[in-house]
Amino acid sequence: MQGLGELEALVMDVLWRSSDALRVRDVIDGLDDDREPAYTTVMTVLDNLHRKDWVHRERVGRAYRYQAARSREEAAADALRSLLDSTGDPTGVLLHFARGTSDNESKILARGLRERGKKKKK
Template sequence: MLGLGELELKVMDVLWAADEQLRVRDVLEQLPAEREFAYTTIMTVLDRLHDKGWVGRARTGRAYGYWPARSREEAGAHVLREVLDSSGDAESVLLHFAASVSERESELLRRALEKGRGA
Protein backbone atom coordinates (compact mmCIF):
# COMPACT_ATOMS: atom_id res chain seq x y z
CA MET A 1 0.00 0.00 0.00
CA LEU A 2 1.07 3.51 -0.74
CA GLY A 3 3.11 4.94 2.08
CA LEU A 4 3.93 1.57 3.67
CA GLY A 5 7.19 -0.29 3.41
CA GLU A 6 7.35 -4.05 2.96
CA LEU A 7 7.79 -4.81 6.66
CA GLU A 8 5.15 -2.26 7.65
CA LEU A 9 2.68 -3.99 5.36
CA LYS A 10 3.52 -7.39 6.86
CA VAL A 11 2.94 -5.99 10.34
CA MET A 12 -0.38 -4.49 9.21
CA ASP A 13 -1.39 -7.87 7.74
CA VAL A 14 -0.84 -9.44 11.17
CA LEU A 15 -2.89 -6.72 12.87
CA TRP A 16 -5.71 -6.94 10.31
CA ALA A 17 -5.92 -10.70 10.84
CA ALA A 18 -6.16 -10.34 14.64
CA ASP A 19 -9.41 -10.02 16.54
CA GLU A 20 -7.81 -8.27 19.51
CA GLN A 21 -5.04 -5.88 20.41
CA LEU A 22 -1.56 -7.33 19.94
CA ARG A 23 1.64 -6.57 21.80
CA VAL A 24 4.98 -6.30 19.99
CA ARG A 25 5.85 -9.88 20.97
CA ASP A 26 2.50 -11.14 19.60
CA VAL A 27 3.14 -9.44 16.25
CA LEU A 28 6.69 -10.77 16.15
CA GLU A 29 5.48 -14.33 16.75
CA GLN A 30 2.85 -14.09 14.01
CA LEU A 31 5.03 -12.66 11.26
CA PRO A 32 5.83 -15.05 8.40
CA ALA A 33 8.90 -17.14 9.21
CA GLU A 34 10.73 -16.19 6.01
CA ARG A 35 13.07 -14.00 8.06
CA GLU A 36 13.81 -13.45 11.76
CA PHE A 37 13.20 -9.96 13.07
CA ALA A 38 14.45 -8.42 16.28
CA TYR A 39 11.92 -7.39 18.89
CA THR A 40 13.21 -3.81 18.71
CA THR A 41 12.73 -3.74 14.93
CA ILE A 42 9.03 -4.63 15.24
CA MET A 43 8.65 -2.18 18.14
CA THR A 44 10.09 0.57 15.93
CA VAL A 45 7.83 -0.38 13.00
CA LEU A 46 4.75 -0.28 15.24
CA ASP A 47 5.83 3.06 16.66
CA ARG A 48 6.21 4.49 13.15
CA LEU A 49 2.85 3.04 12.07
CA HIS A 50 1.32 4.75 15.10
CA ASP A 51 2.98 8.06 14.17
CA LYS A 52 1.63 7.70 10.61
CA GLY A 53 -1.89 7.05 11.91
CA TRP A 54 -2.09 3.45 10.68
CA VAL A 55 -2.42 1.89 14.16
CA GLY A 56 -3.87 2.83 17.51
CA ARG A 57 -2.27 1.81 20.76
CA ALA A 58 -3.03 1.68 24.46
CA ARG A 59 -0.83 0.77 27.37
CA THR A 60 -1.63 -2.64 28.83
CA GLY A 61 0.62 -3.08 31.84
CA ARG A 62 4.19 -2.33 30.83
CA ALA A 63 3.59 -2.86 27.10
CA TYR A 64 1.39 -1.32 24.45
CA GLY A 65 -1.43 -3.14 22.71
CA TYR A 66 -1.77 -2.26 19.02
CA TRP A 67 -4.71 -2.46 16.62
CA PRO A 68 -5.37 -1.21 13.07
CA ALA A 69 -6.73 2.34 12.98
CA ARG A 70 -8.83 1.37 9.96
CA SER A 71 -9.85 -1.83 8.21
CA ARG A 72 -7.87 -3.13 5.24
CA GLU A 73 -10.72 -2.00 2.98
CA GLU A 74 -10.81 1.50 4.50
CA ALA A 75 -7.03 1.72 4.15
CA GLY A 76 -7.26 0.72 0.49
CA ALA A 77 -9.90 3.37 -0.16
CA HIS A 78 -7.77 5.95 1.65
CA VAL A 79 -4.79 5.09 -0.55
CA LEU A 80 -6.92 5.42 -3.69
CA ARG A 81 -8.14 8.80 -2.46
CA GLU A 82 -4.54 9.94 -1.92
CA VAL A 83 -3.58 8.82 -5.43
CA LEU A 84 -6.50 10.72 -6.96
CA ASP A 85 -5.83 13.84 -4.89
CA SER A 86 -2.12 13.91 -5.71
CA SER A 87 -2.32 12.89 -9.38
CA GLY A 88 -3.04 16.33 -10.82
CA ASP A 89 -5.46 14.64 -13.24
CA ALA A 90 -7.97 12.51 -11.32
CA GLU A 91 -10.13 12.06 -14.44
CA SER A 92 -7.27 10.48 -16.39
CA VAL A 93 -6.35 8.22 -13.46
CA LEU A 94 -9.97 7.09 -13.10
CA LEU A 95 -10.30 6.43 -16.83
CA HIS A 96 -7.13 4.31 -16.84
CA PHE A 97 -8.35 2.48 -13.75
CA ALA A 98 -11.80 1.87 -15.28
CA ALA A 99 -10.16 0.38 -18.37
CA SER A 100 -8.33 -2.14 -16.18
CA VAL A 101 -11.19 -3.48 -14.04
CA SER A 102 -12.76 -6.89 -14.47
CA GLU A 103 -16.42 -7.34 -15.37
CA ARG A 104 -17.21 -8.19 -11.73
CA GLU A 105 -15.37 -5.10 -10.46
CA SER A 106 -17.17 -2.98 -13.03
CA GLU A 107 -20.53 -4.25 -11.77
CA LEU A 108 -19.51 -3.54 -8.15
CA LEU A 109 -18.57 0.02 -9.10
CA ARG A 110 -21.88 0.50 -10.95
CA ARG A 111 -23.85 -0.68 -7.92
CA ALA A 112 -21.82 1.51 -5.54
CA LEU A 113 -22.37 4.57 -7.73
CA GLU A 114 -26.10 3.90 -7.95
CA LYS A 115 -26.29 3.44 -4.18
CA GLY A 116 -24.38 6.71 -3.70
CA ARG A 117 -26.91 8.54 -5.84
CA GLY A 118 -29.79 7.18 -3.80
CA ALA A 119 -31.05 5.04 -6.69
Protein backbone atom coordinates in the same frame (compact mmCIF):
# COMPACT_ATOMS: atom_id res chain seq x y z
CA MET B 1 0.56 -0.29 0.76
CA GLN B 2 1.48 3.24 -0.24
CA GLY B 3 3.34 5.15 2.45
CA LEU B 4 4.58 2.06 4.28
CA GLY B 5 8.00 0.47 4.33
CA GLU B 6 8.42 -3.27 3.81
CA LEU B 7 8.40 -4.24 7.49
CA GLU B 8 5.61 -1.74 8.25
CA ALA B 9 3.46 -3.40 5.57
CA LEU B 10 4.17 -6.86 7.02
CA VAL B 11 3.27 -5.67 10.51
CA MET B 12 0.04 -4.08 9.25
CA ASP B 13 -0.84 -7.36 7.53
CA VAL B 14 -0.55 -9.16 10.88
CA LEU B 15 -2.75 -6.55 12.58
CA TRP B 16 -5.36 -6.65 9.79
CA ARG B 17 -5.62 -10.44 10.07
CA SER B 18 -6.39 -10.21 13.79
CA SER B 19 -9.61 -9.09 15.40
CA ASP B 20 -7.78 -8.62 18.71
CA ALA B 21 -5.28 -6.01 19.83
CA LEU B 22 -1.81 -7.58 19.75
CA ARG B 23 1.36 -7.32 21.79
CA VAL B 24 4.72 -6.87 20.07
CA ARG B 25 5.48 -10.60 20.61
CA ASP B 26 2.13 -11.53 19.00
CA VAL B 27 3.01 -9.44 15.95
CA ILE B 28 6.44 -11.08 15.65
CA ASP B 29 4.84 -14.53 15.94
CA GLY B 30 2.31 -13.59 13.24
CA LEU B 31 4.86 -12.53 10.62
CA ASP B 32 4.71 -14.86 7.62
CA ASP B 33 8.25 -14.53 6.35
CA ASP B 34 11.12 -16.70 7.59
CA ARG B 35 13.06 -13.93 9.24
CA GLU B 36 12.34 -12.97 12.80
CA PRO B 37 13.17 -9.31 13.38
CA ALA B 38 14.36 -8.22 16.79
CA TYR B 39 11.72 -7.40 19.37
CA THR B 40 12.96 -3.81 19.58
CA THR B 41 12.77 -3.45 15.78
CA VAL B 42 9.10 -4.45 15.71
CA MET B 43 8.41 -2.27 18.75
CA THR B 44 9.95 0.70 16.90
CA VAL B 45 7.93 -0.08 13.76
CA LEU B 46 4.72 -0.19 15.80
CA ASP B 47 5.64 3.10 17.49
CA ASN B 48 6.22 4.66 14.06
CA LEU B 49 2.90 3.29 12.79
CA HIS B 50 1.22 4.82 15.85
CA ARG B 51 2.78 8.22 15.12
CA LYS B 52 1.57 7.92 11.49
CA ASP B 53 -1.97 7.10 12.74
CA TRP B 54 -1.96 3.63 11.17
CA VAL B 55 -2.46 1.92 14.56
CA HIS B 56 -4.11 2.59 17.90
CA ARG B 57 -2.44 1.41 21.04
CA GLU B 58 -3.59 0.82 24.58
CA ARG B 59 -1.37 0.30 27.57
CA VAL B 60 -2.10 -2.97 29.35
CA GLY B 61 0.15 -3.41 32.36
CA ARG B 62 3.67 -2.47 31.29
CA ALA B 63 3.17 -3.14 27.57
CA TYR B 64 1.08 -1.79 24.73
CA ARG B 65 -1.44 -3.68 22.67
CA TYR B 66 -1.79 -2.54 19.07
CA GLN B 67 -4.71 -2.61 16.65
CA ALA B 68 -5.11 -1.28 13.12
CA ALA B 69 -6.69 2.17 13.09
CA ARG B 70 -8.62 1.38 9.89
CA SER B 71 -9.36 -1.65 7.80
CA ARG B 72 -7.19 -2.85 4.94
CA GLU B 73 -9.95 -1.75 2.54
CA GLU B 74 -10.12 1.75 4.02
CA ALA B 75 -6.34 2.09 3.82
CA ALA B 76 -6.35 0.94 0.19
CA ALA B 77 -9.13 3.41 -0.65
CA ASP B 78 -7.17 6.22 1.05
CA ALA B 79 -4.07 5.27 -0.97
CA LEU B 80 -6.11 5.30 -4.17
CA ARG B 81 -7.54 8.72 -3.29
CA SER B 82 -4.03 10.06 -2.62
CA LEU B 83 -2.80 8.62 -5.90
CA LEU B 84 -5.71 10.16 -7.83
CA ASP B 85 -5.10 13.53 -6.18
CA SER B 86 -1.44 13.42 -7.23
CA THR B 87 -1.98 12.60 -10.93
CA GLY B 88 -3.20 15.98 -12.14
CA ASP B 89 -5.84 14.16 -14.21
CA PRO B 90 -8.03 12.03 -11.94
CA THR B 91 -10.78 11.92 -14.56
CA GLY B 92 -8.47 10.37 -17.13
CA VAL B 93 -7.11 7.87 -14.63
CA LEU B 94 -10.59 6.84 -13.46
CA LEU B 95 -11.86 6.47 -17.03
CA HIS B 96 -8.83 4.38 -17.99
CA PHE B 97 -9.31 2.23 -14.92
CA ALA B 98 -13.07 1.79 -15.51
CA ARG B 99 -12.47 0.70 -19.11
CA GLY B 100 -10.14 -2.04 -17.89
CA THR B 101 -12.38 -3.52 -15.19
CA SER B 102 -13.86 -6.99 -15.39
CA ASP B 103 -17.63 -7.46 -15.55
CA ASN B 104 -17.70 -8.30 -11.85
CA GLU B 105 -15.57 -5.26 -10.94
CA SER B 106 -17.89 -3.05 -13.03
CA LYS B 107 -20.90 -4.38 -11.11
CA ILE B 108 -19.16 -3.64 -7.82
CA LEU B 109 -18.32 -0.09 -8.91
CA ALA B 110 -21.91 0.47 -10.05
CA ARG B 111 -23.18 -0.81 -6.70
CA GLY B 112 -20.85 1.58 -4.86
CA LEU B 113 -22.09 4.51 -6.93
CA ARG B 114 -25.74 3.56 -6.26
CA GLU B 115 -25.04 3.31 -2.52
CA ARG B 116 -23.26 6.66 -2.62
CA GLY B 117 -26.31 8.22 -4.31
CA LYS B 118 -28.64 6.82 -1.67
CA LYS B 119 -26.38 8.12 1.11
CA LYS B 120 -26.39 11.67 -0.34
CA LYS B 121 -30.21 11.74 -0.57
CA LYS B 122 -30.61 11.08 3.16
